[in-house]
Amino acid sequence: MHFSKMHGAGNDFVVLDLRDGRAPPTPAECARIADRHFGVGCDQLLTIEPAPGADAVASYRIWNADGSVAGQCGNGARCVAAWLVRAGAAPAQDAFVITSPAGRHPVRRNARGDFVIDMGAPRFFPADVPLRGFAQTQDAYPLQIAGRTLVVGAVSLGNPHALLEVEAVDGADVAGIGAALQQHPAFPQSVNVGFAQVLAPDRLRLRVYERGAGETLACGSGACAAVALLDRRGRVRAAAGVTVALPGGELHIQQDADDHLWMAGPAAFVFEGDIP
Structure with a gap:
């Protein structure tokens, strides 16, 4: 299984392309990949998967280093956006949408070329x-x-x-x-x-x-x-x-x-x- 190692401000990821419909690694496999001594090493593992609808270019899911599931990852979202642009699956300069377990995330670029992600509205209740x-x-x-x-x-x-x-x-x-x-x-x-x-x-x-x-x-x-x-x-x-x-x-x-x-x-x- 091919992977990309990425980071956003030092928060590091192993990124897997599962857009062909392959199943993600099991929690135990995720933990083994994330191990910094016996695996690749990362804070979280990200899987890029088919988009749930026509308005998004792809979706992604997140596993923590211990194999547990996460609902959101902001640094991971920027890395997913960069990965999709490099793969030709998303436009380099125009806005596009990705989705996570937390919902829909519009993406754009700023004047510096950084990816800017809509993380949604905070919920305080x-x-x-x-x-x-x-x-x-x-x-x-x-x-x-x-x-x-x-x-x-x-x-x-x-x-x-x-x-x-x-x-x-x-x-x-x-x-x-x-x-x-x-x-x-x-x-x-x-x-x-x-x-x-x-x-x-x-x-x-x-x-x-x-x-x-x-x-x-x-x-x-x-x-x-x-x-x-x-x-x-x-x-x-x-x-x-x-x-x-x-x-x-x-x-x-x-x-x-x-x-x-x-x-x-x-x-x-x-x-x-x-x-x-």
């Missing part, structure tokens, strides 16, 4: 995240972790996100708190956990501990979640655009008049190979 124990939407939710109270924001971007605002991301206990929140009963489907440091209304730093992958160098949906939640608190201005600096690079997030979040950033090819 607790049942949509999903988040248990709260009936109404709040800017932040108190949760008990190991005898202390953590105040987190929560939102869905097609996958669940929790966000903690911190004074400095460099000193944040990303792995400890991230793993604890992922196991918290308030998040029945687990959760991607972001740690945000606001630098200015148009700039923030972010680290993300992802479901099924641990801390990654970048998380596109996590960047969108952070901007959406911090905009609700008046900490950033999503409509004006926010640059999110992650360990692997920068993403630019901007919210349109319909509340959809558009994400721009890099998508790079690393190497090609074949899996026996």
Whole structure:
């Protein structure tokens, strides 16, 4: 099986072309491919599959490094778009549409040539995240972790996100708190956990501990979640655009008049190979 190794701001992927109708790898096979010592190595595995309708050029699905299924992947969406353009399946400059388990995603190019993806509108209602124990939407939710109270924001971007605002991301206990929140009963489907440091209304730093992958160098949906939640608190201005600096690079997030979040950033090819 031929694959492409790609990354978006350091968030790396193994991309498989399954547009011929072949079945995707099993969860165990996905985990073996993702293993950085015994496989190819990646944060997530992406399968490119036939489009569900005439208005899209293709669809894609996502598996985390542990073989679990993911509902959305923003950096992966840009890599899928770049892969489709290189394959001649999507126009190089004109807009087109791809679909994910989270829905329909229009794609365009900006002046720098980066792919810009419509990540949809954030959903804040607790049942949509999903988040248990709260009936109404709040800017932040108190949760008990190991005898202390953590105040987190929560939102869905097609996958669940929790966000903690911190004074400095460099000193944040990303792995400890991230793993604890992922196991918290308030998040029945687990959760991607972001740690945000606001630098200015148009700039923030972010680290993300992802479901099924641990801390990654970048998380596109996590960047969108952070901007959406911090905009609700008046900490950033999503409509004006926010640059999110992650360990692997920068993403630019901007919210349109319909509340959809558009994400721009890099998508790079690393190497090609074949899996026996």
